Each structure stands twice: as structure tokens, then as C-alpha cells.
Amino acid sequence: MKILIYVFTICLIYKGVWAQEINNSTPVSKEFHSFGKLNRSENEKLKLINTKSVSETFTKPQTDLFEKEFKAELDINNLRKEIKSERKSNFSQKQTGEKFHWKPFLAQTGIFLGLQHSFRLFQKKTRDELGGKFFKDWGKSVTNLRGWNDGDNAFTNYIAHPIQGSITGRIFIQNSERAKNVEFGISKIYWESRAKAFVWSTIYSIQFEMGPISEATIGNVGMRKKNGYSTMAWVDLVVTPTVGTVWLIIEDFFEKYVLKNWLEKKVKNKTVIKFFRVLFAPTTSFGSILQGKYPWWREYRSM
Numbered sequence: 150m151k152i153l154i155y156v157f158t159i160c161l162i163y164k165g166v167w168a169q170e171i172n173n174s175t176p177v178s179k180e181f182h183s184f185g186k187l188n189r190s191e192n193e194k195l196k197l198i199n200t201k202s203v204s205e206t207f208t209k210p211q212t213d214l215f216e217k218e219f220k221a222e223l224d225i226n227n228l229r230k231e232i233k234s235e236r237k238s239n240f241s242q243k244q245t246g247e248k249f250h251w252k253p254f255l256a257q258t259g260i261f262l263g264l265q266h267s268f269r270l271f272q273k274k275t276r277d278e279l280g281g282k283f284f285k286d287w288g289k290s291v292t293n294l295r296g297w298n299d300g301d302n303a304f305t306n307y308i309a310h311p312i313q314g315s316i317t318g319r320i321f322i323q324n325s326e327r328a329k330n331v332e333f334g335i336s337k338i339y340w341e342s343r344a345k346a347f348v349w350s351t352i353y354s355i356q357f358e359m360g361p362i363s364e365a366t367i368g369n370v371g372m373r374k375k376n377g378y379s380t381m382a383w384v385d386l387v388v389t390p391t392v393g394t395v396w397l398i399i400e401d402f403f404e405k406y407v408l409k410n411w412l413e414k415k416v417k418n419k420t421v422i423k424f425f426r427v428l429f430a431p432t433t434s435f436g437s438i439l440q441g442k443y444p445w446w447r448e449y450r451s452m
Contacts, residue, residue, distance in 0.1 A: 314393015
């Protein structure tokens with residue numbers, strides 16, 4: 150049964166990669182194609198001004214012809230600029246709406262989960278626990294949840310697990326139009342979106358620790374003690390999403406103030422910029438990889 154669970158996670162990777170390819174090849178939406186079209190009121194405005202300019206051209210004296218044509222042309226140009234600005238504003242509002250991209254979100258989550266369990270299967274302690282009855286062993290592992298310390302070292306609990314929490318939060322952000330369009334700051338939208346990322350990070354962490362495709366089912370984490378402590382403890386369930394979300398917010402700060410507003414304005418060498426993007430925002434860079442991009446790729450900033 151546990152082998153079947155592992156095979157299922159491998160299928161998640163395959164399906165996730167396939168879904169990513171489909172998503173990346175999806176043509177531009179109808180909304181974007183309609184972006185360049187003027188609405189009825191805009192067409193009526195232009196029609197009125199064009200009609201006015203023509204009537205003035207043929208009814209005014211010849212001496213005023215050039216002046217009137219020039220003024221009419223200015224009016225038309227100003228109106229066109231106004232319409233263009235309105236279109237951009239409307240398009241921007243659509244982009245920062247509540248739309249959430251579920252297919253790539255689930256694909257990227259599946260890929261990340263599959264990678265984590267694939268790495269765990271290289272560990273002998275995980276492979277040794279693949280036997281036994283699935284539901285019985287799962288129940289024993291989960292019911293052994295107790296205490297704070299799980300016997301792991303500080304790096305695993307306070308660095309590696311928060312990295313997981315930051316990555317899962319980033320997966321949520323990069324698939325939410327509202328969340329990915331706001332930079333670090335005091336705005337309500339920013340902090341609401343990061344709170345939602347924290348909720349998703351918490352859900353993912355619980356599933357990874359004790360869910361149906363978890364350490365408790367693949368490896369029986371929790372059934373046996375380690376260094377005198379139960380391996381199913383509260384430290385991972387609490388630290389992973391909380392410290393992970395703090396990590397994510399710190400990366401947002403670095404992305405805005407250190408990279409975008411300072412380094413990328415002063416440094417022209419693209420290789421240096423790529424290096425520091427990965428260095429200062431490693432989990433953001435991993436999120437780019439999950440989207441099928443280079444780690445230094447940023448959706449709204451070109452090189």
C-alpha cells in the first residue's frame with residue numbers, strides 16, 4: 150500500500166509537469182484581446198469630436214481653417230490619450246482582481262510534494278518503514294503526536310522546514326492575481342494576501358506531516374522515538390508555516406528595496422543581478438523554477 154502511495158506521488162510530478170506545459174501554452178485570454186477595443190462610449194466621444202472638427206473645417210472662414218484644424222487635432226489626441234489611460238487602468242484592475250489560477254497551483258504543489266517524498270526515499274530510515282499495514286501504521290504515527298522536540302537537529306527544524314513553509318506560501322502567491330501584483334508595504338491587500346499564504350502553508354504542512362501523502366504514511370514518522378523524543382511533535386507543525394511566512398515577507402522586502410530599487414538600478418551586469426536575485430530570494434527563485442522558468446526570472450521585472 151505504501152509503495153502505491155509513492156507511485157501516486159510520482160504521478161503527481163508527471164501530471165504537474167504536464168499541467169504546467171498546458172498552462173504555459175494557453176493562448177492569451179479573450180479579456181486581453183478585447184483590451185485594445187474601444188467601448189461604445191469611447192467610440193461615441195471620438196465620433197463627436199471628428200464630426201465637430203469636420204463641421205468647423207467647412208463652415209469657418211478660410212483664415213481660421215488652420216487654427217481650427219489644429220485645435221480639433223489637439224482635442225482628438227488628448228481624448229485618445231485619456232481613453233488609452235482608462236484602458237490601461239481597467240486592464241490593471243482586472244489583473245489585480247481575485248482571479249486564482251487553480252491548475253498551475255495544484256500542479257506546482259504536486260511537483261513540490263513529489264520532490265520532497267522522492268528525496269526522502271533516498272533515506273534508508275524511510276525505505277525501512279515502507280512495509281506494514283497502511284492505515285494501522287498511519288494511525289499509530291499520528292496518535293503519537295506529543296511534545297515540542299521531535300529529535301531532529303536545529304537546522305532541520307528551524308531552517309529547512311521554514312524554507313518549505315516559504316515555498317508553499319510562494320506557490321499560493323504566484324498563482325493569485327491579487328497577491329502577486331502587490332509589493333512589500335503597509336497596504337491592506339499585501340498583508341491580507343500574505344495571511345492567505347500563511348493559511349495555505351499551514352494546510353500543506355499538516356498534510357506533509359500527518360496527511361494521506363505524508364511522512365506519517367511514507368516512512369511511518371511518529372511510530373518510533375528518536376533521541377528519546379517522539380518523531381511526531383508540534384515543532385514542525387508550528388515553525389514551518391509561521392517562520393516560513395516571515396521568511397517569505399523578508400524576501401518580499403529584499404526584492405523591493407535591495408534588488409529592484411537599489412541593486413538593479415546601479416548594476417548593469419546581468420550575471421551579477423541573476424546571482425543576487427537567487428541569493429537574496431531563494432524560495433522566490435524556487436517558485437520561478439516550479440513555474441518552468443529560470444530561478445532569477447521575475448514576472449514583472451525583465452533583466
